Amino acid sequence: MISHMRRLLSLSTAMVMASTAIAAAEPSAELIAAAKAEGTLTTIALPHDWCGYGGVIEGFKAKYGLTINELNPDAGSGDEIEAIKANKDNKGDQAPDVIDVGLSFGPSAKADGLIQPYKVSTWDSIPDTAKDAEGYWYGDYYGVMAFEVNKDLVKESPKDWADLLKPEFANMVALAGDPRTANQAISGVFAAGLSGAGGDVAKSGEAGLAFFKELNAKGNFVPVIGKSAPLAQGTTPIILRWDYNALSDRDTLAGNPPVDVVIPETGVVAGVYVQAISAYAPHPNAAKLWMEYLYSDEGQLGWLKGYCHPIRFNDLAKNGKIPQDLLDKLPPAAAYEKAVFPTLEQQEAYKEVITKGWDTVVGANVQ
Incomplete structure (x- = not known):
């Protein structure tokens, strides 16, 4: 399992050889005091059933109050990103x-000074x-695109x-977001294209749009944001x-x-999500303390409890810090x-x- 994860991340030995002392580092007493003085942290787009966020949030509140x-x-x-832009003076x-946010949003947010x-x-x-050398953004966890299937109906x-193009899947297939704005949905379109393009990454964007155009034309695509409630219903x-x-x-x-x-047989796409602090954060010290928690051993294992692969997986594994029962659930x-x-x-x-071609090629308004 450990060697497999190394292979997936394409890490060199130098990238993962962090000392146990560094991995066990704690935020300074000054930062903790400053964050507690601010008293509040404002987050966005963190559903509790995403990557174990519910437990991570509760762990942070319990630890720091x-x-x-x-x-x-x-x-x-x-x-x-739009929320930061809209609240620069708020x-x-x-x-x-x-x-x-998705990995590609990190560099663009940095370039825009956000x-x-x-x-x-x-x-x-x-x-x-998986990180910006200057510390503007940093990967935190990753997963792969999969099919979630209601077995009562399929x-x-x-x-x-x-x-997914087969007639028996008519009016059944949905993306988990709007492919014009949401990284998860964009990745779903890309993964379909990667499969259709025979693994050619350069052609996969266009191929993904073509796939969803056909999926929509056949009546198999449902323009509803997929999550647990509509799946169950x-x-x-x-x-x-x-x-x-x-x-x-x-x-x-x-x-x-x-x-x-189901992890598909082809077009298996991994997606890294990254963390960053708003340039206009009302509570900058609370934000920094939040990051310290997310990248601590406790925070990283919180992702694993939510079935995500934490970005520090190799470091945790090397130091024997991953409980076997968590590995067994993957x-x-x-x-x-x-x-x-x-x-x-x-x-x-x-x-x-x-994002630019969805409306003209596919023409399905996902809501």
């Missing part, structure tokens, strides 16, 4: 202190490939992207979403309905062996193609 003001939990990455409850640098105590154990689950019996969200739903729904989580390592980690440049390219 701060209040968390949670804005729009179902927002997408693009919405988070120090009230609608101004987010921190954001959690985020500020901060390096957490465990900085050296975060792979260089007797034979699709095994690959091409299966039968509105969106098949949802294309990150594996950790699907696995979390499987637990939460507890067999009502039974849920199958899907088999073999399911991830074909995972593709698009580079920042590739993500920027296909994001532009998909």
Whole structure:
């Protein structure tokens, strides 16, 4: 399992050889005091069933005693960026202190002057490939695109992207967000395109749009944002979403309905999400303390409890800090062996193609 994760992340030994002392570092007493003086942290787009966020939020509050003001939990990455822009001069409850966005949104937010640098105590154990060298943004966890299937309504689950075009899946298939703004949905379109383009990343944006044009024309695509409620109700019996969200739903729904989580045979796309602090954060010290918590051993294991692969996985594994029961709950390592980690440049390219081309090529208004 450990060697497999190394292979997925394409890490060199130098990237993961952080000392135990660094990994165990704690935020300073001065930072803790300053954060407690501010008293509040404002977050955005953190649904409690996403990647174990409910437990992570409660863990942070219990440890430091701060209040968390949670804005729009179902927002997408693009919405988070717009929230910073709209609240540059607002120090009230609608101004987010921190954001959690898809990898490609980190560099663009930095270029637009919307985020500020901060390096957490465990900085050296975060792979260089997943962080900004100056500390403006840093990867925190990742998953792969999967099919979440309501087994009461779908007797034979699709095994690959091409299966979704079959007539038996009419009016069943949904994205987990708006592909014009949400990273998860953009990644779903890209993954379908990667499969259709035979693994050619450069052609996958256009191929993904073509796939969804056909899916929509056949009547198989449902222009509704897929999540656990419409899945259970039968509105969106098949949802294309990150594996950790699907696995979390499987637990939460507890067999009502039974849920199958399928990692497709081709077009297996991994998505890294990154954290950053708003350049206009009303509570900058609380924001920094939040980052310290997320990148601590406790915070990172919180992601694993929510079926996400924490960005410091290799460091935690090397130091024997991952409980076996958490490893046992993950899907088999073999399911991830074909995972593709698009580079920042590739993500920027296909994001532009998909977000700008969705309306004209596919023409389905996802809500």
